[in-house]
Amino acid sequence: MAFEAFFDGPDNYVNKFDFYEQGGSPSLLKEFIETIEKQKNEIEEINISWYLYNNKHLHDYLKKLSEEGVLVNIVTIPLEGYDSSKPQLLKDLATGKQQKEKVTKYSLAKEIFGEMYKSVEYPNFNLYFFPHLYVRSKYINKFSRGALPYSLHVKSAYIKKKTGYILLLSSSNLAVRDLVKYESMICIQDETNYEDQFKSFYNDLISNSINIKDYDKSYNTSCNTFDFIDYKSTHSSFIIAPFYHNSANILGDSLSKQIVSAKERIIICGQHLAAFDYQFNATHHSTIKKNEKRRGILGAIIDMANNGLSVTCLSQTFSPTANEEKRFENIKFRRPANTSNFQQFYAQFALTKNSEYFVNENLHSKFIIIDNKLIYCTYNFTPTQFTYLDKVNIPEFKKMPELSYKGIHCEVGMHIVIENKYILELFEKNVDLIKSRSETIQVK
Numbered sequence: 001m002a003f004e005a006f007f008d009g010p011d012n013y014v015n016k017f018d019f020y021e022q023g024g025s026p027s028l029l030k031e032f033i034e035t036i037e038k039q040k041n042e043i044e045e046i047n048i049s050w051y052l053y054n055n056k057h058l059h060d061y062l063k064k065l066s067e068e069g070v071l072v073n074i075v076t077i078p079l080e081g082y083d084s085s086k087p088q089l090l091k092d093l094a095t096g097k098q099q100k101e102k103v104t105k106y107s108l109a110k111e112i113f114g115e116m117y118k119s120v121e122y123p124n125f126n127l128y129f130f131p132h133l134y135v136r137s138k139y140i141n142k143f144s145r146g147a148l149p150y151s152l153h154v155k156s157a158y159i160k161k162k163t164g165y166i167l168l169l170s171s172s173n174l175a176v177r178d179l180v181k182y183e184s185m186i187c188i189q190d191e192t193n194y195e196d197q198f199k200s201f202y203n204d205l206i207s208n209s210i211n212i213k214d215y216d217k218s219y220n221t222s223c224n225t226f227d228f229i230d231y232k233s234t235h236s237s238f239i240i241a242p243f244y245h246n247s248a249n250i251l252g253d254s255l256s257k258q259i260v261s262a263k264e265r266i267i268i269c270g271q272h273l274a275a276f277d278y279q280f281n282a283t284h285h286s287t288i289k290k291n292e293k294r295r296g297i298l299g300a301i302i303d304m305a306n307n308g309l310s311v312t313c314l315s316q317t318f319s320p321t322a323n324e325e326k327r328f329e330n331i332k333f334r335r336p337a338n339t340s341n342f343q344q345f346y347a348q349f350a351l352t353k354n355s356e357y358f359v360n361e362n363l364h365s366k367f368i369i370i371d372n373k374l375i376y377c378t379y380n381f382t383p384t385q386f387t388y389l390d391k392v393n394i395p396e397f398k399k400m401p402e403l404s405y406k407g408i409h410c411e412v413g414m415h416i417v418i419e420n421k422y423i424l425e426l427f428e429k430n431v432d433l434i435k436s437r438s439e440t441i442q443v444k
Helices: 026-037 056-067 105-118 195-207 217-221 247-260 296-306 340-349 421-436
Strands: 003-008 043-050 071-076 125-129 155-161 165-170 183-189 237-240 265-270 278-280 292-294 310-315 355-359 367-370 373-377 389-394 405-409 413-418
Touching (some): 003 026, 026 165, 043 195, 056 105, 056 125, 155 195, 165 195, 165 413, 183 421, 373 421
Parallel strands (some): 265 310
Antiparallel strands (some): 003 183, 043 155, 265 367, 278 292, 389 405
16 A cells, blocks of 8 residues: 554553563554565665664664665664663563563663674664754753753654655654553655655765764764755655754744644644744844744644634643642643643643643654644654754853753654545544543543
8 A cells, every 4th residue: 555554552562561672662663574574575775764773673674684685774863862771671572571681772772783883794784873962052951861862853764665665654763661652653655755855865864974883972062063955845744854954943834834724623643742932042043133932833723723623632741730730630640841831832722612632641643633634743742843043052051061062953853744534544543542541631
């Protein structure tokens, strides 16, 4: 089929608190591998950009393909960005056996990276680091994984066949030492209007990345500025990256325009819903002359709800406003680190009439449905994803005075637009499933 969609979630497993050798989305890993396996004799090249790459089951499969002549290129973040806290025991989903030694995301990635750094056995297998850091405020708290956050948050693959291509986008990192959450994955094969943009993106990403065999820790703080590459979005897809100038700013405007074009309904599903009434720091941008407050994509959603459209919100995190704390005092929500934008959005959204809002702590999938159009995303709906700053200069951080930053603030992310009845129905069913779960809380 030209379009396919796959889903995973805690309901598919006996114990949702188990950590699996097969990663945080075993079902999606299986579908990912099977998609390749079905056509492996036609495949010439596999390009993967995955925020976290520590899944040995996936790694061993890709090594095997490289030995059979397929060129494999993996782009991920440097080891420093992997979480080394809270080690856990892993269970093999196939056998039910539990390992005896606890592991972290860091220790698992270190094993894979160590192998690839030393190995000369896999000439068709390239592992790259995209070491770009992104930050825009001197008041940032110390990041949980490394000193500063890495911008490569995308989870996608572009697979070149002898004739045609396969494109995969996922909400899941497939990372080991992640709990299973409600995730999704889209597969597109041989459709027009998608390939050229993703082919160019992977060329641009790899050319701005560093092969693991050439990598040195000193790159962490010196690779934050890029030569800008000409880039144009299309109706079918949109990609943001620090080397695509202003791309994140344009993304926010583009999404808002699509939202206000809705005629009947909007469904937005994401880990975080916070892209609302946020400040744009003009001192960090070359062309904007004054500080600008943006309503954001959630401002556009509120406007449409006020216009009478049916609006449904689903998120993993939630932070009640002060005057609603008592209403939710017996409910333990997974709260975001920065609550201000979340609370501002909810305060206004709660006043709209034809709308509903559900919270499920296991939700990680990210998409927007506008009428009969699906916008499938790899990014969260927070101000960070829609802010591009090309002249950030922070000589010293308040809580980390030993660190400084100079460079471009922009995450790497993407979305694709699908207008296909079959795919839309699958996502509608997934929304209904999440809304029906016992742990789902309707806050509006």
